[in-house]
Amino acid sequence: MELAGKVVIVTGASRGIGSGIALSLAEAGARVVVNYRSSAEAAESLASSIDGRAVQADVSTTEGCEKLVQAALDMGPIYGLVNNAGITQDTLLMRMSDDQWDSVLRINAGSCFRMCRAVIPTLIRAREGAIVNIASISALRGNAGQANYAASKAAVVATTQSLSREVARRNVRVNAVAPGFISTDMTDALTDAQRKSATDAIPMRRIGLVSEVAPAVRFLMGPSASYITGQVLVVDGGLSV
Numbered sequence: 001m002e003l004a005g006k007v008v009i010v011t012g013a014s015r016g017i018g019s020g021i022a023l024s025l026a027e028a029g030a031r032v033v034v035n036y037r038s039s040a041e042a043a044e045s046l047a048s049s050i051d052g053r054a055v056q057a058d059v060s061t062t063e064g065c066e067k068l069v070q071a072a073l074d075m076g077p078i079y080g081l082v083n084n085a086g087i088t089q090d091t092l093l094m095r096m097s098d099d100q101w102d103s104v105l106r107i108n109a110g111s112c113f114r115m116c117r118a119v120i121p122t123l124i125r126a127r128e129g130a131i132v133n134i135a136s137i138s139a140l141r142g143n144a145g146q147a148n149y150a151a152s153k154a155a156v157v158a159t160t161q162s163l164s165r166e167v168a169r170r171n172v173r174v175n176a177v178a179p180g181f182i183s184t185d186m187t188d189a190l191t192d193a194q195r196k197s198a199t200d201a202i203p204m205r206r207i208g209l210v211s212e213v214a215p216a217v218r219f220l221m222g223p224s225a226s227y228i229t230g231q232v233l234v235v236d237g238g239l240s241v
Ligand code: NAP
Pocket: 011, 012, 013, 014, 015, 016, 017, 018, 035, 036, 037, 038, 039, 040, 057, 058, 059, 060, 083, 084, 085, 086, 087, 107, 134, 135, 136, 137, 178, 179, 180, 181, 182, 183, 184, 185, 186, 187
């Protein structure tokens, strides 16, 4: 129960990796703000099964981020933030529309920036806190068909590193987790051929589980990582080796 009583926001926690992170942080004793955009039923059900509260907010907007932070403050002082909400709109770069580029950058990278900006004053004042941003191994090695997504996740990594330098003196830590292929709605969209070629490329020869990503976030959020900041922890079955 290393996070007992601490208020932690998890964006995009209604499904997939975010819901696994919310559960894992709740197991560590955290009071979790379960953010979602449209999956109200799933978010409410998760929040009611833990010490949590579901909050609808579109984190790609400044208003949505401010609303979410205010809802968290209503539960008590904020200790942590997990920027997990994200989307893909995959296609080859030569076919990519301006909107496909802009929307992926706005939701994946923009939400990380806006949520960090909204939450950081309260963490600095408390002189205690942790942020974990969900990046991707696409940020580190690129991926065909994902120029927009890889760029957005590279921005998440760069934001993590820059912000970690800005707030380290105030005892606020900022890290990232970079998953490889993890079984969620996002990867369910892959064709059988894409899934086979992905699996063949993974040294552990299987796609990862949400339950294998969440503990990395729990570790970086908690006191066991008290001297770790500005880092990217890769969880990918060896894919990026
Ligand atoms: P997912 O199953 O598609 O779930 C996405 C979550 O993000 C949902 O809870 C969704 O809410 C929320 N969301 C999307 N846009 C939002 C917005 N504007 N405001 C608030 N919430 C929003 O995705 P996932 O696979 O769990 O991915 C989670 C994170 O891990 C993403 O950042 C993704 O890039 C990253 N990641 C995933 C993989 C993978 O293989 N799955 C690999 C590397 C990195 P609603 O349910 O309300 O729509």
